Amino acid sequence: MPSSDYDPASLPDLLPLYYRRLFPFSQYYRWLNYGGVQKNYFQNREFSFTLKDDIYVRYQSFTTQNELEKEMQKMNPYKIDIGAIYSHRPNQHNTVKSGTFQALEKELVFDIDMTDYDDVRSCCSAADICCKCWTLMTIAIRILDRALREDFGFQHLLWVYSGRRGVHCWVCDEAARKLSVAARSAVAEYLSLIKGGEETVKKVVLTDPIHPFIRESLAVVERYFPRYALQEQDILGRKESVDKVLSLVPEDILFTVKELQQDFQNEKKPESRWKLVRDQATKKQATAKKGQYFEKEIMLQYCYPRLDVNVSKGVNHLLKSPFSVHPKTGRISVPINLKELDVFDPFAVPTISLICEELDRPRAGEDEEKSEESKDKENEKDAAERRKIRDYKRTTLAKYVKYFDQFLDAMARSWKGELLRKSDLQKEF
Amino acid sequence: MQFMSRQKKLLPNSHTELYGQCLQFYGQPPLENIALSEFETFAVERLKLLKTVENLGVSYVKLSEQYTKKLDQESKNLNFPYRADADDRKSQSGPSEIEKRRKDHISHFILRLAYCQTEDLRRWFIQQEVDLFRYRFSYLSSKQKLEFLHKNNLQYDAISVEEKKALQDKLVNSSYAVSGITVEDQDFYKVPFQDALDLVRTRKVYLKAGYVYIPHQDIVTIILNDFRTRLSKALALTARSLPAVHSDERLQPLLNHLSHAYVGQDYSIQKNVGKISLEQIDSLSGKSFPLCMRQLHQALRENHHLRHGGRMQYGLFLKGIGLSLEQALQFWRSEFIRGKVDADKFDKAYAYSIRHMFGKEGKRTDYTPYSCMKVILSNPPSQGDHHGCPFRHSDPELLKQKLQFYKVSPSGISQILELVKGMHYQLACQKYFELTHNIEDITFSLNHPNQYFVESQKVLGGGKDIKREMDTPQRSQENSGRGSAAAREAAAAANASQHLAEMTEELDSFFQDA
Numbered sequence: 001m002p003s004s005d006y007d008p009a010s011l012p013d014l015l016p017l018y019y020r021r022l023f024p025f026s027q028y029y030r031w032l033n034y035g036g037v038q039k040n041y042f043q044n045r046e047f048s049f050t051l052k053d054d055i056y057v058r059y060q061s062f063t064t065q066n067e068l069e070k071e072m073q074k075m076n077p078y079k080i081d082i083g084a085i086y087s088h089r090p091n092q093h094n095t096v097k098s099g100t101f102q103a104l105e106k107e108l109v110f111d112i113d114m115t116d117y118d119d120v121r122s123c124c125s126a127a128d129i130c131c132k133c134w135t136l137m138t139i140a141i142r143i144l145d146r147a148l149r150e151d152f153g154f155q156h157l158l159w160v161y162s163g164r165r166g167v168h169c170w171v172c173d174e175a176a177r178k179l180s181v182a183a184r185s186a187v188a189e190y191l192s193l194i195k196g197g198e199e200t201v202k203k204v205v206l207t208d209p210i211h212p213f214i215r216e217s218l219a220v221v222e223r224y225f226p227r228y229a230l231q232e233q234d235i236l237g238r239k240e241s242v243d244k245v246l247s248l249v250p251e252d253i254l255f256t257v258k259e260l261q262q263d264f265q266n267e268k269k270p271e272s273r274w275k276l277v278r279d280q281a282t283k284k285q286a287t288a289k290k291g292q293y294f295e296k297e298i299m300l301q302y303c304y305p306r307l308d309v310n311v312s313k314g315v316n317h318l319l320k321s322p323f324s325v326h327p328k329t330g331r332i333s334v335p336i337n338l339k340e341l342d343v344f345d346p347f348a349v350p351t352i353s354l355i356c357e358e359l360d361r362p363r364a365g366e367d368e369e370k371s372e373e374s375k376d377k378e379n380e381k382d383a384a385e386r387r388k389i390r391d392y393k394r395t396t397l398a399k400y401v402k403y404f405d406q407f408l409d410a411m412a413r414s415w416k417g418e419l420l421r422k423s424d425l426q427k428e429f
Numbered sequence: 430m431q432f433m434s435r436q437k438k439l440l441p442n443s444h445t446e447l448y449g450q451c452l453q454f455y456g457q458p459p460l461e462n463i464a465l466s467e468f469e470t471f472a473v474e475r476l477k478l479l480k481t482v483e484n485l486g487v488s489y490v491k492l493s494e495q496y497t498k499k500l501d502q503e504s505k506n507l508n509f510p511y512r513a514d515a516d517d518r519k520s521q522s523g524p525s526e527i528e529k530r531r532k533d534h535i536s537h538f539i540l541r542l543a544y545c546q547t548e549d550l551r552r553w554f555i556q557q558e559v560d561l562f563r564y565r566f567s568y569l570s571s572k573q574k575l576e577f578l579h580k581n582n583l584q585y586d587a588i589s590v591e592e593k594k595a596l597q598d599k600l601v602n603s604s605y606a607v608s609g610i611t612v613e614d615q616d617f618y619k620v621p622f623q624d625a626l627d628l629v630r631t632r633k634v635y636l637k638a639g640y641v642y643i644p645h646q647d648i649v650t651i652i653l654n655d656f657r658t659r660l661s662k663a664l665a666l667t668a669r670s671l672p673a674v675h676s677d678e679r680l681q682p683l684l685n686h687l688s689h690a691y692v693g694q695d696y697s698i699q700k701n702v703g704k705i706s707l708e709q710i711d712s713l714s715g716k717s718f719p720l721c722m723r724q725l726h727q728a729l730r731e732n733h734h735l736r737h738g739g740r741m742q743y744g745l746f747l748k749g750i751g752l753s754l755e756q757a758l759q760f761w762r763s764e765f766i767r768g769k770v771d772a773d774k775f776d777k778a779y780a781y782s783i784r785h786m787f788g789k790e791g792k793r794t795d796y797t798p799y800s801c802m803k804v805i806l807s808n809p810p811s812q813g814d815h816h817g818c819p820f821r822h823s824d825p826e827l828l829k830q831k832l833q834f835y836k837v838s839p840s841g842i843s844q845i846l847e848l849v850k851g852m853h854y855q856l857a858c859q860k861y862f863e864l865t866h867n868i869e870d871i872t873f874s875l876n877h878p879n880q881y882f883v884e885s886q887k888v889l890g891g892g893k894d895i896k897r898e899m900d901t902p903q904r905s906q907e908n909s910g911r912g913s914a915a916a917r918e919a920a921a922a923a924n925a926s927q928h929l930a931e932m933t934e935e936l937d938s939f940f941q942d943a
Contacts, residue, residue, distance in 0.1 A: 186622075187629070
């Protein structure tokens, strides 16, 4: 898919177009309103905008979808962050008695950033990503998605590409939105296996018994490990990498390391070398009480998701909004369809310049679309709306908005149930 | 929040309903009328029970056989409920089970008033109430435990045997403490993960679809945490309603008395008066005084003076060990004169307060030597003071130096400092006793400086004969302690009815849950 070259300097021209004709406001509002089940949920939500020249404004809030649209079209923010639902309207927080203005609820969020893996990826570093290391994100999403659904029972998860070097997860279940700080941090720690920073060599230590969560996560890692680590990252290829891997074998099993180093003299193929490592580990598991799971620990250290607990802990933490633009890359923060996860290509994600360009290009089959839509929607919406709906559909953004719609449909079923329950309690008919 | 309908007089039926279960979370305050004498009696008796809980917790492993037997005994003696299967049998003499539970309910709420005021008091109260709850909960059958959970809206259901079998591997692999046998033998409960965050955070439990699966052995921890949290919040709320309570003249002295009361042997009745000579005090201070009094004595000798707090704490202690009034006057006078005070000034200013301590002046006879709790909790020392509890009030560095100066071994010092770090001040003092008397394990639990002195003299009096006799004197001391406490109670009740009209007034205004 051809990507128009994006130039950050063109943002001031592209953003107005984006916010007037492409940003999916009605879906966005539908999401954040959560079916109107709780009063003032949308009105008390904090947004923050980063404007031109890095001007940052917090505590933005809006009473209606229309107001949101008008403001965004007026301000043309470079970046949009979503914060918490507060006790009062954020844009009136200065009028509230100090101490009473409080963050009450927010989605449970996770932020996976590729830079946190710099010590275990050899292809890129810092803000760069490539198709080789992107597998780390795939692994992270699979592991965390499974755990959040099966272990914690959450159902409404929105995974979003951050636009440059990572992914975010928004857990939108009602129970998740109501979690306390302590609960959020407990969830994040349950999901954390990598401990230690610059100073720590060995970042994963497993002890008996191995918790079912770890077993499930290992199963995912093992699926991707041969191709990702042994081939693409070639961790058992160059001597430097080999040494790094062997440094993760516990010191009291030093004998093992020496043996392996010798064996590696004769065996050059990565897969075979790894088999040697596994065989050693199996031997140790039969006898040793400690440090016997080193081959699992190696796999986890190279592949297991690294999340920033601080992002997940705070109820008031602001996180980049879906459908926001990444100013440096121009890419739109699009939702990721997990059904197509293995083929997701971050470099195929549309940039703002691409979709703006696509707006002007007539698309094949558009006439067909036009007539169908006239039949369905002519009496319901006015012409401008119709045009707007057609607008994003003409671009590569369409499929992502469609997926977002499906996500919202699934949630809407639970809102409906809630509204019914509430009206029953109040005896409204 | 729902309240029971207010009634001026409660029918016996509603008592049966309210107190249908032996154990409760104390969620709702009592709403009935209660006589003032009952108010104080209930509170004092619960305080005794909690003190016993504290002492037993120090001397025995919680829920061990000795622990539960002794706590059973105390509960029985004080007419508190203690067995889950006890029915309301009229055949027993004394109060019925319902009456015991009512007393339990009311006394808990009264003590909340007394113990919500400071962080230290709250911590102590919560700790003893949690331990008491744990002990009572252990008596419930599995079925009763489930009933209790349901009645208190704790959504913990036990999973079926089939489900247990199906999850067996996962359960065993989730926790180091869970084996195949655990799964077979014990019930497992489904608990929402938000109620078990510590287990989730450390991944010590099996988690599925938002529920953790906890074996019976661990469910108590969850419930206790729940109880502790609820009580902590309730105490914070209670503290807010205190101004209203304190404005009531009848209750304020009672509540103050409760929060500082030492219930038990109070050393107010002097024994061995005159048996100790003034010349012995210096050597006694090194051998048989607890650290707080040794410190005060040393400060007095060095500075020839002590400020008011120190004079009270030390002076009453000396009275307790048997100094007569004449001896005391001589003792203080001779020391103060060496300092900046001349004989005249002493007679005018200080002698009066010493006579006061001995009940020879004024009306109050309440000057009993301070218990450890009183020393630790009230009147913290400030600059220039030497009173208080060194384990509680001294900077650990200074405490260490002091112990070194008193020739305590380095390993002993670190043991003491560990206990201090864990806020076990009385245990630290016990350790000090053991180290200075060269004993392995003392047989008493320390809660009074004069007790320290008496026990020390026993040990130093030495010999096997004394040791065998030690049990009997202790018991007789406890009895006399109870005797004197009972006498005090009667006096207090008499006072209550003497000075205050016995009015019945509604308590609910004092127990406002927000």
